Amino acid sequence: MTEQVSKQLPLPSAELEVGASFRPRLGDLALDLAKAGRIGVVVALPSDTSASYQLRPPGGGEDWRARSDGRTLRPLPVSVTHVTPLKREPVYDHRARQAAVPVTVHYEDGDTCETILVLTSMQVELYYLQFDQLIEAAETAREHELRSGPC
Incomplete structure (x- = not known):
């Protein structure tokens, strides 16, 4: 009898409509596709008195306007600086042949997000050897420090 391997199902998420626009808030950084990917800080929102977004280069400079529907604007992704393991037990799913390691993702703006790092059984074996x-x-360095004394 052949054992069936179940695939990991994606988590349910809100579906974005096709052509959904980005609706930035005041102070957000936005990338404007209509201006060849130019990045700007949103300094004014569409309103009764203004029919468009107003953006300004982050370091200052000449303002420009973007469509009020936000169709040409995109959010500017924040870079990840590093990932740290959480002090929780990893879990191995033998049917999927995957391990789930709880981690925290740290972003450049100081924000964090808890998620899981999914590793295949082959990756677990590889990292086992590398961690060994x-x-x-580390033990060799510690022994060397003990023999040579404090610096």
């Missing part, structure tokens, strides 16, 4: 080498290197 790291532990051995």
